[in-house]
Amino acid sequence: MxxxxxxxxxxxxxxxxxxxxxxxxxxxxxxxxxxxxxxxxxxxxxxxxxxxxxxxxxxxxxxxxxxxxxxxxxxxxxxxxxxxxxxxxxxxxxxxxxxxxxxxxxxxxxxxxxxxxxxxxxxxxxxxxxxxxxxxxxxxxxxxxxxxxxxxxxxxLAPSQRELILQIPESPLLAPIVAAVRADPGDPTTLAAWAGRLGVSARTLTRAFRAETGLGFSRWVATARVQRAVEMLARGEEIEEVAACVGYHSASAFGVAFRRITGLSPGRFRAQ
Structure with missing residues (x-):
């Protein structure tokens, strides 16, 4: 990376x-x-x-x-x-x-x-x-x-409906996941794989993420990826390159995740 x-x-x-x-x-x-x-x-x-x-x-x-x-x-x-x-x-x-x-x-x-x-x-x-x-x-x-x-x-002056926030969990259990994803949002490790590494069930990790962030594991990772993608797009990097760097196998899959979280397509965001 x-x-x-x-x-x-x-x-x-x-x-x-x-x-x-x-x-x-x-x-x-x-x-x-x-x-x-x-x-x-x-x-x-x-x-x-x-x-x-x-x-x-x-x-x-x-x-x-x-x-x-x-x-x-x-x-x-x-x-x-x-x-x-x-x-x-x-x-x-x-x-x-x-x-x-x-x-x-x-x-x-x-x-x-x-x-x-x-x-x-x-x-x-x-x-x-x-x-x-x-x-x-x-x-x-x-x-x-x-x-x-x-x-x-x-x-x-008015609040925006398009805020992009990542809640950082405090639990020591989730700390290795947080560190890995914040360092490399393209980290492909699945929830099941993390559960195996940490010696707990996938359900335990899911409950911990929801309790601390209000999001499941997949949505939390997607938000972390979109935050990094926004920084890269704002520098003018190509959408396909950004998608690959933040862990998506196609620009279309990246576009779906980006729109779900920001309300905009990657191309529309870059244009703005």
Missing amino acids: GAAQTRADPGRANPGGADSRRLPRYAAGEIDVPFVIKGKAEDIPRDTYWEEHSHPTHELLWNERGASSATVGRRVWTITPTVGLWIPAGTPHSGWTPAGTRHRAAQFSVHAVPAVSDRTVAVQVTPLLGLLLDRLDEGGLAAGERSRTEAMVLDV
């Missing part, structure tokens, strides 16, 4: 060779910021791991180019140009941003902005929302224009 398949789990630790960024931990509202919404854009030249941190402000993350991830607790969220992530102020989170990503972030004052949600949620980054946030970042707006634009941003 290529580097994208053998890379260590970016959600839990800093993979070797990646840049690491350490940011402070703040409680919600700990710093009184002098803005309502403030954005930042950055081209990421190297694979970058963001150590766990938290902001005094609410944060909206999305990408102009590429796919990244953020880990909140035991959940790994995929971030793309069309699906961003709302992280409430004070929420500890870490992140993984592959080289070549055009990374965007907007901070929202807790005193001036009502939270979109009091929990971490995916947000649909519509063309209108993107244009409004771009306008705020450009600067030079008169006070009244800025206030109106900020109000429009808050009007159009």
